[in-house]
Amino acid sequence: MPSSKEPPYRRIVAEIRARIQAGDLRPGDRMPSIRQIAQRWGVAVATATRVMATLRDEGLVETKVGAGTVISTPAGQKRPAAPRRRQDAAPKQALDRKQVLRTAIAIADVEGLDAVSMRRLAAELDVGPMSLYRHVAGKHELVTQMADEAFGEPELPVPGPDGWRAKLELIARLQWRLCRRHLWLPGAVSFIRPLFVPSMMAHTEWTLRALDGLGLTMSTRMREALTLHALVIPVAQSMAAEVEAEQETGVTLDQWRLSQRKRAGELLGSGRFPLLATAQEDVVSDLDGLFEYSLARHLNGFAALVEDPP
Amino acid sequence: MPSSKEPPYRRIVAEIRARIQAGDLRPGDRMPSIRQIAQRWGVAVATATRVMATLRDEGLVETKVGAGTVISTPAGQKRPAAPRRRQDAAPKQALDRKQVLRTAIAIADVEGLDAVSMRRLAAELDVGPMSLYRHVAGKHELVTQMADEAFGEPELPVPGPDGWRAKLELIARLQWRLCRRHLWLPGAVSFIRPLFVPSMMAHTEWTLRALDGLGLTMSTRMREALTLHALVIPVAQSMAAEVEAEQETGVTLDQWRLSQRKRAGELLGSGRFPLLATAQEDVVSDLDGLFEYSLARHLNGFAALVEDPP
DNA sequence: GAGAACGATTGACCTAGTACACTGGGCCGG
C-alpha cells in the first residue's frame, strides 16, 4: 500500500497500470482523457498530464494530439496497417499558411480550381480538413489568398524599360504569362477590384507609375491600368475553360470531343453562320495570337489618346 | 342491373361514379390508378384508361400527368386552400424547357448564379428536383442553355447602322447591356468559344458580317470579333462580383463593408501604394465609364489597322 | 498547483448534384 506521502500522480499511475495489466483496459481502448482523470481523482489538469506522461514513458499508452490516448499494444506485436498515409520526407513540421497556399496553388494549377476542396487540400497536406481553418478563414478567403500569393510571384522590374509603351506591354505580357501558368487565376478574383489583394495592388500601382508624366488625369490613368489588366482575363478564362472541359470528362474525353465536334459541325453546316463556318479552329485555338492582337489594338488606341488628348 | 352485354368500361364507370356520389370517394381523394383498376376489375390497362377518360369527360375527376388522378370538386364550389404554392396564373401546364430556363434566369438575375440550384429551381416551378432532368441534362447544361436563352433575347438589327464603327459600337454596347441585365452571364460561358451556344454564334456572325469589305483577312476579322466580345466580360464580371459580395453577407452587410473599408484604408495608408491611394472609388465604381473607355481605345486602335493595314 | 489559451482532430450537419427505381397516363400493334 503506497504511503499517502507519495505524490498523487504516482498513485494514479499505479492504479491505472494495474487496471491495464489486469486486462480491465485492453489494447486499443481509449484512456480516460486528462480532464476526466482530473475530475475523477479530484486533481488538477497538470497532475493528470503528469500521469499521462508517465504512462507514455512506460510505453503503456500512446498519445495522438487531438485524438486522445489509447492503450498501446505490448511490444513485439506490431500494428497491422499503419495509419500514416503520406510520403512526407518532411518531418511534418507545423503547418504554415504559406505551405497551405502553395499546395493549394499546385493542385489548382494541375487540376483546376474546382479540384481544390478543403478535404482534398487537407489530404494533400496530410492533416484533417479542419486544421486548415487555423490558417485561412474559409474557402473563399483561401482562394483570395491563393491569388495574392500567385500575383506575388513575379518580380516587377523596378525602373522598367524606357517608354510607356514598353512598360505597358511588359506588365500586360507578364500578367498573361501569370494567367497561363495559373489558369484558375482569372476566375478567382475580380481584376478590376484589386483591393484586398495586396500583390495585385502592386501591379496596378506599377502600371499607374508607368503612366506617369503623360499629362493624363488620374482618372484616365486608372481607367487605362484597369483596362490593361482586363485584356488578359477573358482570353485566359477561355483557355481555362477548355482545359477544364477536357479534364472533367476524363476517360470519355474522345467521345466528348467527338460529340462536340459533331454538334459544332451540325450548327456550322446548317447555313445559319456562313462566315463563322469559314474561319474556325486555327484562329480560335491560337489564344496567344488573340491576346497579342487585342493588346496591339488597345495600345494603338491608347497611343492616339496620348498624342492627341481630347 | 346493367346487362352483361354492356361494355366493361361502362360498368366500371358506373360503379365508381356511384361511389363518388355516395361520398365514399371525396373531392381531393386519389382515384385508384389505371393499373389498380385494371388489376382490381381484371381488365386491361387500355380498358381502365377508357374508364378514366370517361370520368374525366364527365368532370368527376381531374388528372395530372405523373401525379395521379384525384376526385374533382363539384362545380361552383372551390377549393379552400389550394395545395398549389406558387402564383401560376398559368394552369401548370406540362413543364417545358423554355419555362425552366426563364425561371432559372429570373433567379440568377436577382440572386446570382449561385442561387440557381436544382432544388431551388424545382421549388420555384413547384415540381420535384428530378423532374428538371427531363428537360436539361444536368446543372452544367442548364447554365449553358440559360446563356443561350439570354443571348437570344435581343434582336440583332438586320442591316444595322452604316459604317463598321457604328456597327461595332452597337454590338458591343448591346452585349454590355445584356451583361448588365444578366450579371451571371459572363461567368456562365466562355465568350471566346461561342461554339455550342447558338445564339452567341449569331452575335459573332453578325460581328463578322459588320467587318465585311474592309479588306481584312478572315483571321483578323475573327480576332476582332472575339476581342470585341471580350471587352465586355471583365467589367461585367466585376460588377457581378460586387453585387454578389454585397448579397452574400446579408444582414452583416454594414459590418462587412466597414471591415473592408478599414482594411483598404490600412493598405492604402501604408504608403506602399501612393498612386493608387490618390485615385479611388470614383473611377472604379463607374463601370459604365470604364467600359466606354476601353471600347473607345480599342476601336481607335482598330481604326488605325483598317486605315493602314500592315 | 490551477486555469486560460492554443492548435489539432473528430463527428456531425447542411447543402447540392444526381443515379435509380417506381408510379402514372398515353398509345400502338395484335
Next chain:
DNA sequence: CCGGCCCAGTGTACTAGGTCAATCGTTCTC
C-alpha cells in the same frame, strides 16, 4: 378489347463538399 411499351414526373438516397461544435493534449501564465 387486350398486352406491352414509352414518356413524364416523383421519391429515395447516395455522394461530395464546406463548416460548426465539442473535445483532446499541450503550453504559458499567474
